[in-house]
Amino acid sequence: MSGASGTAGLPLSGLRVLDLTVARAGPTCVRHLADWGAEVIRIAPPASEGGEIAGDQDGFDYQNLHRNKRALQIDLKTPEGLALFMRMAEGADVVIENMRAAVKFRLGVDYASVAAVNPRVVYGSISGFGQDGPYGHRAGVDQIAQAMGGLMSITGVPGAGLVRVGIPIADLTAGNLLALAVMMALFDRTKTGRGRWVHTSLLESMVFMLDFQASRWLLAGQVAGQAGNDHPTSIPTGVYPTKDRPIALAASSPRMWDRFCDALGKPDWKARPGWDSRDGRSDDRAAINAAISEVTATMPSLHWIEVLDTAGIPCGAINTIDQTFADPQVQHLQMAKPVAHPRLGDQKLVRTPINMADIGWDIRSPTPDANQHADAVLGELGLSPDEIDRLRAARAIR
Missing domain, CATH: 3.30.1540.10 (formyl-coa transferase, domain 3)
Structure with missing residues (x-):
């Protein structure tokens, strides 16, 4: 498979990534890799099996998550689809998934299975609660991780009830941490010649993000409560009125x-x-x-x-989000980057917050439709038009 255009000079140019992720945590990890030059092939399930429908693909959330990728749909439940995925995995550097812990084993795309055809692969996983243990079988979503991880107990105004954070912080943190783990494993591969399985979970990420509130309990025996807009320990830190706005x-x-x-x-x-x-x-x-x-x-x-x-x-x-993007410093930082979508027209997406000296960055391509690059990707893999047609006839691809 050839790399995506426009990646020359980016630090991850030449890296091949197979993206099996759904929802948000996994795509957050992959977005880092795609933004910095990796060739990412998003492998979505057929729409009837949980793949994104057209309306979701056109929405603001999906468009912001999946830029700088190519995409095709493979039904991994078919023997032909699984064989095709394994053929792609032979030449991949990284595979990322965030299925429930047991699902990848049922599908036959777990780390051991992929490593059997490609020992150099770095395989990254995100689950709700960990790959094993008493909750390892559970499905996990951000708000449940916020609740069970302790964050909701310290968020909000005292006496006003428990409050979730207004962003999917467990999803985002798990994705960010998995991207870091993948890069560490890739660096280790330069010394060992072998890949490895790296994984985290929404719950682990949330507990990690408690940070000083966690060590406050572990080392000082103090159970933090809600502090509203006050900092729990540093005074004065908070929100104060002025003549026009706080x-x-x-x-x-x-x-x-x-x-x-x-x-x-x-x-x-x-x-x-x-x-x-x-x-x-x-x-x-x-x-x-x-x-x-x-x-x-x-x-x-x-x-x-x-x-x-x-x-x-x-x-x-204290800005509303529209005021944030109108702020002169935010505009100077160019946090809203333009991209032209062939169907949806001109868009602005949130750029990566990472800056590297002497390396320019831009959104190279808009988010693809779920099956936009099937023929191109499979042709680069060496499949003939007849072979591609047979895969479609077997409903292994769309």
Whole structure:
């Protein structure tokens, strides 16, 4: 198979990836690889077996997940479809899947089966709860991982009920971490000559993302609760009113607290009993927040952002998503990248947040239809038109 056009000079150019992923976590991993030059072949199941229907393909979510790929549909449940996949796997560097843990074994596309035809393959998996164990058989989705992983218990305003995070953070984190694991395994392959199976799960990723809240329990025995917009341990950090709209600010270190008090015209706060130490400010956070709010409410948000920025205090507007993309810094960073879709017209997609010196990056191709590249990919694999026709007749491909 030949590489996708326009990848010369990108760090993953020449890498061949077979993408068996669905939903979001797996495609998030593969998107990193595709964005940075890997030749990615998305292998979707037939629509009748859970493959994306046309309406889903045209939606904003699908379009943002699957750019820079080629695509075909293979029915892995047919002997011919499985044989075709294994033929493709012989020349692949990476295979990524996020099926329920047992499904890949039932289909015969698990790591051991693929490695039998290609020992150099790096095989990446994402599951809901792990590849084995008491919950290993369960299907997993982001919100369940947020719930079971502890995140919902610390999100939201105290007393107002449990709240999920407004993005699929477990899916995204699992995808990001699997991409990192794949790259580590590829680097290890340069020394050993062999691939390996790397995997993570939504639950593992969510527990990992608890970070200091997890170590707070493991090392200090403290069970964190909801803190609303306050930082759990660093005061003052949070959301404060202004004359027009709220702002977020953080001034928790001793040096920042001193500069913050001066910037607000309240130098006496620095010497107020209890407010002159980190622990004291934490104990009296409600009074400190109320005092700050009284001051910030007297002037517009832009005034305080300029004043605090001059003083070196982290601060910013609280944007809606349309305001985020209108922000001059976000526009400078070119986070919305244009691409022309042959059916849907001009689009803007979210670009990779990774920057590499002296390497340009762009969206090389829009998200393909599910079976757009079947003939081209199979022709590059060496199949004749007659062989392709026979696969279609057997309903192994569409």
